[in-house]
Amino acid sequence: MTSDGAAVAATSPPGQAGTRLRMNQAIAAAIADEMRADPSVVCFGEDVAQAGGVFKTSTGLLDEFGPLRVRDTPISEMAIVGAAVGAAAAGLRPVVEVMFAEFYGVAFDPIVTQAAKLHYLSAGQLTVPMVSRGSVGAGRGFGATHSQTCETWFLATPGLKVAVASGARSAYGLLRGAIRDESPVVFLEPKALYGEREHVTTGDAAITPLGVAATLRPGADVTLVALGQMVGVALDAAERLAPAIDAEVIDLQTLLPWDRDAVVESVARTGRLVVVEENPHTGGWGTEVAAHVAATLFGRLRAPVHRVTNPDAPVPFARPLEMRFLPSAEYVAEQVTDLLEAGTLPDPWWKEVA
């Protein structure tokens, strides 16, 4: 064992409440708990076994489960993901790591064109219960090609599920739910949160089924819908807005399929929707949420639906630029305040600097 992540993965008793875990430890614990529960769960990827993952998300797995079930791979995402598809259809539940989600770019076919369609094209003869995990998002100085969320790459793909962790607690429950799901799941992990600690209750009771959003903060004036590391930003923004503005915060948790009922129910009460999204403004998933809510609650909204996003630009490297680029809690609070006070859409920050 090379870190406290290993100690957690190897020793946490089921149902232990209140363990403070970093998100990477929670991920390793989730995989370990599923591997203990089901001998068909296997884990492979680049530097996953000996090194325990470059983000230490698989520490301790090789020691406990051995080299048959926990494997390092060549740098071959097409083969890693493609092999996961075949292995899943042939009786395993592979959990494979795609170190940075951009690497899905060279493994897009096996996810989107193969895994997502095999159940359909085989008239139900084949199922593909695989999870591919990818690190996502900005905020760590990794530059334009290692900092995207890549969330919407997968969105228009029937047959696939996409879940995004927002911290250690959601990562543990959602990942276990993803591994148990019968559909292929893309599981995205904001890399900026790997080192962040939360109280995590491990054990089967914590398993989160996919497709269900979590309302993390009740509120009456506006609904903030967020995903991934924007969930923490939205919660922080809600604290800043209180008590003048009482914001409800929803963590979608699963992007595909997203929980329409939870969002519509909330906005029907608050009358206002602000999507907080770490994506380029154009083509982000918030457009889907905004369109559905605006259409469903037509005539019942008290303000235009609003999206707080990244600008339509690649992720910059310089630290102040990267921090400006990502929606911050201050910025979200300011946007929400402007929206509620004026009743019209506030301009994004980039209108002033363009």
Add this chain to the structure above:
Amino acid sequence: MSVAETPVARREALRDDRLARYERMIEIRQVEIAIRELHAAGRAWGTTHCADGQEAVAVGIAAAARRSDVIAAGHRTHGLGLALGVTPEALLAEILGRVDGAVGGIGGSIHLTDMSVGLYHTFTIIGTQIPQAAGIALANQVLGRDDVAIALFGDGAANIGAFHEGLNLAAVWRLPVVFVCENNQYAEYTRFDAMTPIADVARRGDAYGIPWEIVDGQDADATTDAMERALASARDGGGPVLLEMKTYRFVGHSRSDRATYRPPGEADTWPDPIDVLGRRLRDEGLLDDEAAAAVEARVRDRIAAALAFAEASPEPEPAAILANVHAGGLACA
């Protein structure tokens, strides 16, 4: 053969029976001719990819492999499907998009699955079946099954990344998988030798430490024997094997391709695999004119009955569009 014959029975019929393999090759050829006639008559929708001349590859694989030796293949599906046991009824109904098709009319000519005979799927993105077959072999290895996975692909697939990544991964993990390159000399419209700087795909096995063999793909006995050797080696823990079966596609790539790019006379330099096995069976006293005529008549009647069945099969209801999107039966938004 009766219409009620199951895929499993059809598959088992090829085991240790070279006459049955001969008859199956004729059936494959005649079904593909019937498919082209359906298209020419405007009775079939979409496109289709035939493999006249490659029947010995399909039949050799089917004769040598167990039904639990799962096979992932490419888009030129009819011959392999029929060889593995898919019935002409199920194949033709699928091509016509009918409910009695192998996958209920949802796949069409290029997407077949029949796990009762180990036909995992026929993939249309070139080479994608290669890493997937490695994954099936991984499952065999982890779960302690002594089955071998098979990937069947064309010479065109030897130049896509999935081939190289898949072979390399299978080699470093020593997976029980047999890679079969069916080299029919053309990647769609383009000659193999114009796009591949070495004469034999099989030699690429050396780059990955994978034992390889070049096989006469027009000889059903040779393809069967080579498959048996390769499967035995992989099953016994020898790791992956790469076979290159040299064959020839007597027809164009797809429905609209009349193959005008071939040098004149080229097709005549390749023997017809049906003739190769037929002549040998006659030489061995196992086949004569009367028996050959009976085979032809049986196949003709069988295909006529299968066509009638397929054309009478109903078209799917709209609910089929939404069935099987998710294994859990998730409803649409």
